[in-house]
Amino acid sequence: MIKNKLTCFAASLLALTSVSFLAGCAESYDVKLTICNWEDYIYLGGKEDGVKVKGIVERFQDYYAETHDGKKVKVNYQTFSTNEELYAQLKDMNADLICPSDYMIQKLANEDKLIPFSYDDANDKYSASLKNWDENGSPFIRNRFKNEKLKNGKSFLQYAVPYFWGTMGFVYDSEYFEEEDLSSWECLWNTESKFQSQFKLKDSVRDTYLTGIFHVYKDEIDALDKTAADYNEKLSEIFNRCDDYTIDAVGKALKETKKSGGTVRGFEVDEGKSEIISSKAYHANLAWSGDAVYSMDCGDEVGKTLNYIIPEEGSNVWFDGWCMPKGANQELAEEFVNFICRSDNAALCMGEVGYTSPIVGDEMWEFVNELYAADDEVENKDEVDLSFYFGKEAKILIDHEERGRQFDAQFPTEEELARCCIMKDFGAQQTKVDLMWQDIK
Amino acid sequence: MEAVVRKQRRFNFRGSLCIPYFVFMALFVVFPLAIIVYYAFTDELGFFSLANWATVFTTRKNWEVIGQTVIISAISTIICLLIAYPIAMLLSNKKFNKNKVLVYIFLLPMWINFVIRTIGLKALINGLTFALFKFELTDKYPLVAIVLGMVYDYLPFAILPLYNQMLKMDKNQIEAAADLGANPFRVFYKVIIPMTVPGIVSACMMTFMPTMSSYVIANKMSENKTSIIGNLVAYWFADSTSDLRFNIGSVISLVMLMIIGISLVLEKTLGNKEETQKKGGIW
Numbered sequence: 184m185i186k187n188k189l190t191c192f193a194a195s196l197l198a199l200t201s202v203s204f205l206a207g208c209a210e211s212y213d214v215k216l217t218i219c220n221w222e223d224y225i226y227l228g229g230k231e232d233g234v235k236v237k238g239i240v241e242r243f244q245d246y247y248a249e250t251h252d253g254k255k256v257k258v259n260y261q262t263f264s265t266n267e268e269l270y271a272q273l274k275d276m277n278a279d280l281i282c283p284s285d286y287m288i289q290k291l292a293n294e295d296k297l298i299p300f301s302y303d304d305a306n307d308k309y310s311a312s313l314k315n316w317d318e319n320g321s322p323f324i325r326n327r328f329k330n331e332k333l334k335n336g337k338s339f340l341q342y343a344v345p346y347f348w349g350t351m352g353f354v355y356d357s358e359y360f361e362e363e364d365l366s367s368w369e370c371l372w373n374t375e376s377k378f379q380s381q382f383k384l385k386d387s388v389r390d391t392y393l394t395g396i397f398h399v400y401k402d403e404i405d406a407l408d409k410t411a412a413d414y415n416e417k418l419s420e421i422f423n424r425c426d427d428y429t430i431d432a433v434g435k436a437l438k439e440t441k442k443s444g445g446t447v448r449g450f451e452v453d454e455g456k457s458e459i460i461s462s463k464a465y466h467a468n469l470a471w472s473g474d475a476v477y478s479m480d481c482g483d484e485v486g487k488t489l490n491y492i493i494p495e496e497g498s499n500v501w502f503d504g505w506c507m508p509k510g511a512n513q514e515l516a517e518e519f520v521n522f523i524c525r526s527d528n529a530a531l532c533m534g535e536v537g538y539t540s541p542i543v544g545d546e547m548w549e550f551v552n553e554l555y556a557a558d559d560e561v562e563n564k565d566e567v568d569l570s571f572y573f574g575k576e577a578k579i580l581i582d583h584e585e586r587g588r589q590f591d592a593q594f595p596t597e598e599e600l601a602r603c604c605i606m607k608d609f610g611a612q613q614t615k616v617d618l619m620w621q622d623i624k
Numbered sequence: 625m626e627a628v629v630r631k632q633r634r635f636n637f638r639g640s641l642c643i644p645y646f647v648f649m650a651l652f653v654v655f656p657l658a659i660i661v662y663y664a665f666t667d668e669l670g671f672f673s674l675a676n677w678a679t680v681f682t683t684r685k686n687w688e689v690i691g692q693t694v695i696i697s698a699i700s701t702i703i704c705l706l707i708a709y710p711i712a713m714l715l716s717n718k719k720f721n722k723n724k725v726l727v728y729i730f731l732l733p734m735w736i737n738f739v740i741r742t743i744g745l746k747a748l749i750n751g752l753t754f755a756l757f758k759f760e761l762t763d764k765y766p767l768v769a770i771v772l773g774m775v776y777d778y779l780p781f782a783i784l785p786l787y788n789q790m791l792k793m794d795k796n797q798i799e800a801a802a803d804l805g806a807n808p809f810r811v812f813y814k815v816i817i818p819m820t821v822p823g824i825v826s827a828c829m830m831t832f833m834p835t836m837s838s839y840v841i842a843n844k845m846s847e848n849k850t851s852i853i854g855n856l857v858a859y860w861f862a863d864s865t866s867d868l869r870f871n872i873g874s875v876i877s878l879v880m881l882m883i884i885g886i887s888l889v890l891e892k893t894l895g896n897k898e899e900t901q902k903k904g905g906i907w
Contacts, residue, residue, distance in 0.1 A: 267865055290865065380763050386848045387863070441849060448763040449847025464750070464760045613866040614679075621859060622685040624851045 212257035216515050219269065219278040221503065222262045224347070225523075226531040239532065243522050256515065265387075279511040280519060282346055284503050285331075285339070286389065289608045291506065292342045293334045298507040300517065302341045309344075312517040315524035316344055316542075322574040323600070324348060324541040328502065331605055343504030344520050347538040349472035350500050350595055350603050351390060352493040353382075354459055354479070359466040362587065368397040368494045371440050371447065378446045383458075384469045386450035388620040389606060390499070394469070395433030396422060397496045404496050415601055418497055422604040425612045434619040441623060450624070460487060471501075472592045473538030479589050480537075491592040493599050500603035502541070539593045543573045555590045557582040571597045663874035668867040676871045680879065686856065693852040694883065696767065696842075697835040700774035704782040704831045705824065707775070712786035712823075713816075716793070727787065734780045742773050742844045766846030773845040774835045781830040789823025825891050832891075833884050853880045 218240075228238030237245070240258045247256040261276065263269045266287040273281070273296065283291065291297050301310040307329050308317055324345055331339040353365045359381075364370060370378060371394055384391045397404065400421050407417055440447040448465055451458070456474040459467075460481050470478065475491040482489040505520045507513060522528065526544025533540040534550065556579055557564045563583040570577045572594065581590055595603070609616050667673035680686055711730065715721050733741060749772065750760040762769045793816070801815045802808075817824075835841075839854030857880065860866075860873030 265863070267863055270865060271862075287865075380759075383847070443764070447849075448760075449849050451848060464754055464763065611867075613864070614868050614872070617859070617864045617866050617869075618679070618683060618685075621689075621851065621856060622683075624849060624855070 212255040214254065214512070214515055215257045215259060216280070216512065216519060217259040217261065217276065217278045218280045218282075218519070219261045219263055219276055220280075220282045222264055224262075224282065224503075224532075224536055225260075226528075226535040239523060239528055242528070243519055246522055247518070258519075273508055276508075277510065278508055279516045281506050281508055282503050283343075283506060285343075285501050286606045286608045288339065288343045288504055288506055289333060291508070292337075293608070296509055297342045298509060298511055298513060299337070299341045300344065300507070302338070304338055304341070307340070309340075312514070313344065313521050313524070315521045315526075319524055319526050319529070319542045319544040319547075320345070321541045321543045321572050323572045323597075324502070327500070327600075327605070339504075343506045344524070345502045345504045345541040346523070347473070347533075347536065348500065348502035348541055349538045350493055350592075350599075351393070351469065351471055351498050352475065352491055352592075353467045354456075354470040354475045354489050354491050355468075356459075356462075356466040357488045357490045362490070362492060365467060365492050366495050368394055368496055369401065370494075372398060372436070373446060374444075379444060380446065380448040381465050382440075382447050382467050382469070383449050383451050383455050383465060384440075384447055386452045388616055390469065391437065391450070392433060392616070392620075393422065393499055393606075395436045396424065396429070397494070398436045399429065399432045400424070401496065409602075415604065418602060419604040422497070422499075423607040425609050425616060427615065430612065430615050430619050434622055437623050457481070459489065460485065471538075472595075473536060475592045476537040476589050479592070490587045491589075492587060493595060493603070495602075497602035497604060499606055500600060501606060537593075548573060548577060551594075552579060555585075556580055557585075567594075567596075569594055660874045660877055663870045664878050666871060668871065673871075676868065676875045679868075679872060680875045686876070689851050689853060689856060690879070690883070692767075692850075693836055693854075696770055696774065696852060697832050700771050700778065700835050701782075701828055701832045703771065703775050704779055705827060708779060708782035708786055708827060709824075712783050712790055715783070715787050716790035730783055731780050738777050739840055739844070742777060742841050745773060745776050746844055762845055762847050766850045769845040770842050770850060770852075773841045774831075774838065777838070777841060778831040778835060781834070782827040785826040785830060786820065786823040789820045793819050825894065829888065829891055832887055836880065836884060853883075 226239050228236055228241060230236065240260055244256055244258060248254060261278070263272070266283050269281060269283055270287060270290070273291075288297075300313065303309070307325060325340070328339045328345060333339065333342070355365055364377075371382060384394065404418065404421060407414060411417075437447075439445060451468075455468045456470060456478045459465075459470075459478050468478075470491070472491065475489075479489045479491065505516075505523075507516045523532070524542055526542055526546035529540040529542035529544070530547050530550040533547070534554075540547065551569075561582045564580045565583050565586060566578055567581050567590075568578050664676060665672060665674070667675060715727050715730065721727065746762055746769070749769065750762055753759060753761045753764075761772075797819070798811060798815055801811045806814065836852065837854040837857075839852055839858055842850060842852045842855060853876065856876045857873055860869045860876065864873075866872075
């Protein structure tokens with residue numbers, strides 16, 4: 184009998200907990216949207232003067248209710264920290280929207296894991312459901328990525344709507360290094376004692392590989408005609424080389440930087456952006472433009488002036504874009520992308536994240552002016568023309584002292600961007616690249 | 625009749641208590657291991673292949689990393705032992721360590737996450753070496769820094785088994801040896817050490833095995849530029865997008881498993897030998 188009672192008790196306890204658990208889950212909603220984004224990569228709300236400000240996700244929920252007769256959407260917002268992690272977990276996530284980087288988008292699209300957006304290749308236009316992108320997308324970014332073709336001959340934009348973009352360069356302590364010191368990637372192979380153990384590179388083969396490419400093919404790159412129309416195309420071809428000879432040569436070149444007396448003291452992917460702010464022992468860090476903005480902002484707070492430079496041979500221009508994995512709720516996903524492409528929302532996210540949004544509407548231009556335009560008292564001002572990027576008359580006055588800093592990291596010049604290339608997936612050479620990378624470390 | 629049935633049932637019930645344990649072992653030990661073996665012997669399409677083994681063993685760097693790892697682990701273990709032994713002796717001394725407070729002080733660091741401790745150690749030694757010699761240890765001598773990190777993190781694991789063993793030591797034998805004219809060195813060498821062999825063996829195992837796979841310590845203490853076997857495994861499973869990532873990663877994990885297995889067997893036989901010697905000595 185006692186046993187029976189116990190069993191009864193246990194069973195009822197179990198039943199109770201499961202009921203309450205189910206009840207907890209059964210929050211009422213009509214549709215559900217699962218988003219998987221990078222960490223710290225969206226405006227999630229905050230407090231302004233003690234008043235809670237809604238984040239993008241909540242704003243979207245409100246917007247959806249307004250436009251769909253009070254229907255409720257539940258947004259399940261998840262994060263990931265590397266493209267590779269996203270790739271590995273894609274199946275289990277059941278996400279409707281993901282935000283991988285260019286080379287991963289390429290890989291996923293080539294492996295037929297993505298649903299295409301309704302994009303009209305010939306006219307470079309999405310359907311009405313993405314009209315905010317068509318209205319606000321920067322013409323420069325559109326041109327750049329429209330021409331980037333996938334294996335099946337379709338455009339990049341078919342599978343991804345750009346969300347943020349940026350470049351890669353050096354963040355450096357302007358008291359230790361002069362701009363000329365780091366104006367070429369060759370500084371990594373400089374044997375002067377000033378350069379010894381002064382750099383940290385990325386602990387990610389995709390990013391550090393390019394520094395080797397610019398060294399190995401330096402002569403060929405210098406011989407290119409920079410004014411030619413197909414300059415970027417030719418540079419991209421060199422930039423994306425990954426034949427056996429290149430992999431070997433890049434591996435050797437990188438190994439040289441790392442040996443004792445070399446310029447590279449270590450690799451990092453996350454701690455470098457804060458380390459460079461306080462570091463006394465080394466003074467330059469290979470950084471993505473958004474991280475560079477973060478480092479420079481923090482440096483300003485503690486009185487250390489950091490600068491950002493894209494070396495003259497060229498660099499990488501990358502973007503992260505919204506993609507729909509197979510099985511996604513297409514209509515709802517497009518609605519969210521359209522919402523976040525609204526100029527005011529994009530400005531909110533850009534202010535939070537530090538990378539550059541490809542959205543250029545009026546609100547964005549206002550935001551940029553508010554952030555960077557020099558005060559009237561400043562005497563030495565540079566006029567910078569961003570018309571090519573904003574697709575309309577867009578001139579801004581920048582304090583001369585602030586050049587080569589946050590503003591230039593977020594908005595590189597047209598000429599700088601002409602020498603930045605888009606990375607391609609290593610494809611079948613990936614294993615060889617991985618082995619080369621292990622050999623370096 | 626009913627009593628018999630009941631008895632049988634109770635017997636079964638007891639036996640069934642083991643089921644969760646077996647299920648757990650099967651699910652989380654045997655099954656993953658089987659998957660690793662499967663990946664190690666197949667190619668990216670799932671066909672039987674030894675190519676992964678060839679790739680792993682023909683890459684010179686892998687041998688270098690394996691050798692480097694074994695050396696780092698061995699040196700860290702020896703240093704841990706050399707530091708831990710006298711500390712354990714002091715701690716087991718009742719006069720010196722009355723309320724066991726000292727033991728807790730030595731075990732206290734284990735309450736803090738080891739990654740945080742390692743980052744703290746790195747900042748400390750880098751600050752020191754930079755102030756004194758104008759270079760940072762993790763930058764200039766990453767291998768030394770790694771060993772330092774390993775010793776720092778695994779020292780408590782060496783102290784604890786030694787301390788336990790020394791508490792169990794028969795003090796009368798030590799006194800007897802001294803009474804019979806053995807000098808302190810002889811007492812230590814002939815009596816104390818043989819009596820603490822089991823502690824030494826388990827202290828070695830507790831430091832050697834984890835140091836082989838603690839790639840986070842290696843990463844932090846060398847600023848990601850020196851690899852141990854753990855790094856190789858982690859790279860293939862977590863960072864690579866190669867089609868062969870699980871296959872090559874599995875081969876390396878099996879290699880690591882084998883090295884740990886060999887070291888286990890070595891330590892076991894070594895321990896047994898000493899023990900029989902000790903027994904012979906007593907009789």
